[in-house]
Amino acid sequence: MSRAETVPATAPRRPSPLWTFGLLRSELDTTLRRWRTLALLGVLAAVPVLVGIAVKIQTRGGAADHSGQGPAFITQITNNGLFLVFTALAATLPFFLPMAVGVVAGDAIAGEAGAGTLRYLLVAPAGRTRLLLTKYTTVMAFCLLATLVVAVSALIVGALLFPLGDLTTISGTRISFAEGLGRALLIALVVAASLVGVAALGLFVSTLTGSGIAAMATTVGLLITVQILDQIPQLHALQPYFFPHYWLSFADLMRDPVYWDDLVKNLGLQALYAAVFGSAAWARFTTKDISA
Numbered sequence: 001m002s003r004a005e006t007v008p009a010t011a012p013r014r015p016s017p018l019w020t021f022g023l024l025r026s027e028l029d030t031t032l033r034r035w036r037t038l039a040l041l042g043v044l045a046a047v048p049v050l051v052g053i054a055v056k057i058q059t060r061g062g063a064a065d066h067s068g069q070g071p072a073f074i075t076q077i078t079n080n081g082l083f084l085v086f087t088a089l090a091a092t093l094p095f096f097l098p099m100a101v102g103v104v105a106g107d108a109i110a111g112e113a114g115a116g117t118l119r120y121l122l123v124a125p126a127g128r129t130r131l132l133l134t135k136y137t138t139v140m141a142f143c144l145l146a147t148l149v150v151a152v153s154a155l156i157v158g159a160l161l162f163p164l165g166d167l168t169t170i171s172g173t174r175i176s177f178a179e180g181l182g183r184a185l186l187i188a189l190v191v192a193a194s195l196v197g198v199a200a201l202g203l204f205v206s207t208l209t210g211s212g213i214a215a216m217a218t219t220v221g222l223l224i225t226v227q228i229l230d231q232i233p234q235l236h237a238l239q240p241y242f243f244p245h246y247w248l249s250f251a252d253l254m255r256d257p258v259y260w261d262d263l264v265k266n267l268g269l270q271a272l273y274a275a276v277f278g279s280a281a282w283a284r285f286t287t288k289d290i291s292a
Contacts, residue, residue: 085151105219106202110205110212114210170251
């Protein structure tokens, strides 16, 4: 009997679904325990507090400003505190929320490489594709958490500072508080979904460098650049393809009936960015020479 016949062949060990769930839970736990993440969530929670106090001070004499300036919902806050949820999301979506997501996404792979832990993660039976999907799922979970932090903070502050009850939609119709609360939850989910394109972009940038700080700075810089380009009238033909162009379309959920055109365009555009930059991140990460 030959030696080859006496040594049993060992097939590559495949990670079990339970192991994959454990990896995801570990990534979520690690991300949420970082002081940087907690600081970002703290800033997001503080925005509705500042907006609510500012509106309360401005209208303490009983007169609300109906000049039409500012976010679409801000003049309604004094009549119903639930509008603070919509105003806070409108105030944080252009910069604060995507910046927070960009920081977390940019650090996802590059931060591990910079800390010298990426090679050790790949030694475990995860595989590069599985690890990348776990990282992206973690970032998307942060998108949802960050959005809910803004919404819940705004709801609490709105309830403390202003009356609650039936509310008037943008179309002028009246809906119950329970229906308004349901629409607020739906709006929060749409806002979270609006950030998946930024998450994929940040993850792709994170695969290009071994420095977490560089990846975070590049992602936030790209975000600011695209925001500026989206405001230049001469680029109107290109602007519908910029990922932040339809972000504020969530306001159409407060119409009766709901306007779905821009909402569908926004979600479709985010899915396209997630597919393009997610594929680019996968192609880069699976062929990258990991030395750290």
